[in-house]
Each structure stands twice: as structure tokens, then as C-alpha cells.
Amino acid sequence: MENALELYHEQLARRELGNLTGVLASHGLALTEEDVSSLLELRHAALGNAGRVELGGGALPKLAQAFCDSPYVDRQNFPTVLGELQDAFYYYKTECCDQFSDEELIEYMVRVFNGPAEGSAELLCGLSLEELCRWARNDGEISFEEGLY
Amino acid sequence: MTGELAAAGAYTLLAGRIRAYLQARGRPEDTSIRTETARELLASLEYTMNLAPGPDPARSFENGLAILKKKERAAWDLLRLVRATAPEDGRLFEALEELEAFLRGYEPALFAHFRPSPPDYGPLLPVPGELRGIDYCLSFLDRLWLENQLLAAFTPEELDACWATSLDLGGLPENLAEKPLLHGLGSCLLPPGDLPLGAGELEQLEGVFSRPEALAQGLEVLCRSRGLPGRVQEYFAGVLPGIAARAAGLTAANRGLGPLFY
Numbered sequence: 001m002e003n004a005l006e007l008y009h010e011q012l013a014r015r016e017l018g019n020l021t022g023v024l025a026s027h028g029l030a031l032t033e034e035d036v037s038s039l040l041e042l043r044h045a046a047l048g049n050a051g052r053v054e055l056g057g058g059a060l061p062k063l064a065q066a067f068c069d070s071p072y073v074d075r076q077n078f079p080t081v082l083g084e085l086q087d088a089f090y091y092y093k094t095e096c097c098d099q100f101s102d103e104e105l106i107e108y109m110v111r112v113f114n115g116p117a118e119g120s121a122e123l124l125c126g127l128s129l130e131e132l133c134r135w136a137r138n139d140g141e142i143s144f145e146e147g148l149y
Numbered sequence: 150m151t152g153e154l155a156a157a158g159a160y161t162l163l164a165g166r167i168r169a170y171l172q173a174r175g176r177p178e179d180t181s182i183r184t185e186t187a188r189e190l191l192a193s194l195e196y197t198m199n200l201a202p203g204p205d206p207a208r209s210f211e212n213g214l215a216i217l218k219k220k221e222r223a224a225w226d227l228l229r230l231v232r233a234t235a236p237e238d239g240r241l242f243e244a245l246e247e248l249e250a251f252l253r254g255y256e257p258a259l260f261a262h263f264r265p266s267p268p269d270y271g272p273l274l275p276v277p278g279e280l281r282g283i284d285y286c287l288s289f290l291d292r293l294w295l296e297n298q299l300l301a302a303f304t305p306e307e308l309d310a311c312w313a314t315s316l317d318l319g320g321l322p323e324n325l326a327e328k329p330l331l332h333g334l335g336s337c338l339l340p341p342g343d344l345p346l347g348a349g350e351l352e353q354l355e356g357v358f359s360r361p362e363a364l365a366q367g368l369e370v371l372c373r374s375r376g377l378p379g380r381v382q383e384y385f386a387g388v389l390p391g392i393a394a395r396a397a398g399l400t401a402a403n404r405g406l407g408p409l410f411y
Contacts (some may be wrong), residue, residue: 054181
């Protein structure tokens with residue numbers, strides 16, 4: 001039963017990611033079957049770490065769609081970046097006590113990633129929720145060099 | 150979590166509850182919730198389904214929900230009844246306000262098993278701790294309603310006279326029905342049977358606490374003479390052992406320091 005459920009969710013996520021193939025391709029990006037499998041494994045761990053349960057395809061397709069037009073992602077780093085962003089997304093989602101919707105949170109993450117973080121998923125993931133909100137609201141007008149912490 | 154869901158055999162239903170929860174919180178597009186919330190939704194689902202067990206989980210849930218909604222209406226009716234019949238007392242009304250706030254926020258479709266924090270003022274016979282959700286609320290209100298019926302059997306003058314007497318309750322919060330019950334019992338058991346009891350009769354009443362059969366007899370006479378229904382008598386029959394035990398403990402602790410009543 002448990003395996004069947006996991007398989008069901010995986011299939012949904014694969015299908016939703018599959019539906020994005022055209023969009024990703026238009027930005028020169030692609031996710032291989034292997035990438036997707038690896039991301040789904042990471043999702044499982046990220047959900048557990050953040051103390052969350054997910055329905056359907058989950059946040060991964062939303063993140064893939066939101067970040068595919070970032071100037072800082074390419075075919076090579078996209079799967080790795082997506083994995084890190086996924087981890088950060090669930091962390092922030094729990095930290096904000098679900099006060100932000102998926103879309104609001106992803107929008108904040110995109111602003112910081114494309115703005116002051118200059119495409120560094122590592123820097124983005126190192127931010128506290130408060131810092132993320134503060135930096136997202138500054139909308140890229142402040143750089144990390146000016147003193148993030 | 151998924152292991153629990155599999156054990157419950159109600160994953161589809163739980164997924165529906167999670168969606169309903171997200172919808173109710175204005176986040177219909179969200180994809181995840183906290184594990185703790187999912188656990189509460191699952192507990193609520195199990196509680197609701199157990200109200201109407203059957204082979205079809207979806208049908209059990211729907212039927213259980215219908216039962217809960219009836220219970221919720223009954224709780225509102227009972228709340229109004231208790232409030233309408235309650236003597237003027239700030240603590241009691243505060244407790245009723247807390248229960249009303251709970252009922253206003255009660256979400257049987259999502260968190261049916263949630264129950265209110267016990268108010269400071271409670272019935273003489275505590276609500277069993279294992280009762281959950283609206284059942285806790287109903288039981289609490291039902292007990293207050295039974296106590297109100299006892300109080301209504303006394304005249305306002307009698308009540309004031311009973312309440313004016315001092316009674317060592319061992320540090321427990323005072324319940325409005327306790328003194329009238331004890332004075333009423335005493336008046337049925339000890340001559341001359343006037344209300345409120347005098348100091349001598351109160352002292353004598355202490356001795357009666359060690360004789361359960363005498364207490365039961367007194368209660369029967371009290372209920373009959375005041376025209377109280379059988380349910381009220383049954384309720385207070387359940388209350389008396391607790392008071393007797395408290396009185397015994399108190400008497401032992403205070404031996405030589407003074408009477409229970411003074």
C-alpha cells in the first residue's frame with residue numbers, strides 16, 4: 001500500500017514534469033528520467049526533514065516552471081539547482097507556518113535567486129525565512145556584498 | 150505518515166480532507182501541509198468514521214459527519230438551555246462563553262476530535278478525559294444542565310442561604326450545586342429538616358459521608374420531595390462518592406483542626 005501510494009505520487013510528479021518538457025526546452029533546459037528520479041528521491045527526504053506531507057505532483061513542477069527562465073540556470077546545473085530549491089522551499093514553507101501560499105513563496109525565492117543571490121542556490125538556501133522575505137522585498141536592489149547578515 | 154494512512158485504509162478520504170483543509174484556509178493551490186496537521190486530520194477522520202462504522206469508508210465518513218452535525222446542533226440547544234436556566238454567576242457564564250467560542254470555531258469536517266480546554270468552572274462530576282470533540286462539549290453541558298435542574302428546585306432564598314454558609318472544599322473551585330446539594334441532603338436526613346442546616350446539623354452531616362447507603366437514601370428523598378427527574382438523581386448519585394471521598398480526606402487531614410463545615 002505504502003509503495004503503491006509513493007508510486008502514485010511519483011507518477012503524478014513525472015506526468016506534471018513531463019507536461020513542462022516544451023516549456024523547459026524553450027529555455028534550453030531538459031530533465032532526464034534519471035534527473036527526475038533523483039529529484040523525487042530528494043523530495044522524499046526534503047519533505048521528511050521539513051515535517052510535511054504532499055499531495056499529487058507536489059511543488060517540484062511549480063519550481064521547475066518558475067525557475068526555468070532564470071538567467072542563472074542552464075541545462076547542466078538545472079537538476080542540481082532544482083533539488084536545492086526544492087529543499088529550501090519545504091523548509092521555508094514550514095518555517096512560515098503556511099502563511100505564504102506556494103506561489104507567494106516561490107515568487108520570493110525567484111526574486112532572491114535572480115536578484116541578490118545571483119543564481120546561487122547555496123546562498124538562497126542559507127537564508128532564514130526572515131532574510132528571504134526582507135531580501136525578496138528589496139527586489140534585488142541590495143546585493144549580498146552589502147551585508148546580508 | 151504514509152504507513153499510518155495505509156493502516157487506516159482511508160488514504161483517498163484523507164487526501165480529500167487535506168484538500169478541504171487547504172480550501173478552508175484559502176490555499177486551494179497549495180501542495181503540502183505539515184505532518185502534524187495531516188495527523189490531526191487523520192485522527193478526525195478516524196473519529197468521525199468510528200461514529201458510523203461500516204464496510205465503505207466514504208459512507209462511514211459521510212454518516213459520521215451527519216451524526217456530528219446533529220450533535221453540534223444539540224450542543225448549541227443545550228448551551229442555550231443551560232444559559233437560560235443558569236443562576237447569575239460570573240465563573241459559570243465565563244465557562245459557557247468558552248464553550249460557545251469552541252462551538253463557533255468547531256470544524257466537524259476537519260477537526261472533529263478537537264475539544265475545548267476545560268474551563269475553570271466545571272461540573273461536580275468531571276467529564277471523562279477520554280471524551281473527544283463535540284462529545285466532550287455535550288457531556289460538559291449536560292452535566293451543567295442537570296446541576297441547573299437541581300438548583301431550580303430550590304427557591305432563590307434557599308439558594309442564597311445555602312451559598313452563604315461556609316464549606317471547606319479542600320482548595321477545589323466551588324461549584325454552585327455543591328452546597329445546595331449537601332444542605333438538601335442534610336435536610337432530608339437530619340431533623341428538623343430546615344434549610345439551610347444549622348451548625349450542629351452540618352457537623353452531623355460529616356458523619357453521614359462515611360455511610361453511602363444513607364447518602365443514597367437522602368438523595369432519593371431529596372429528588373422525590375423536590376420533583377426532580379430520575380436522570381438528575383442518577384447524576385448526583387454519581388457525584389456523591391467523590392464528595393464523600395473528598396470529605397473523608399479532608400477530615401483526616403484536618404483532624405483536630407476543625408469541622409468540614411463551619
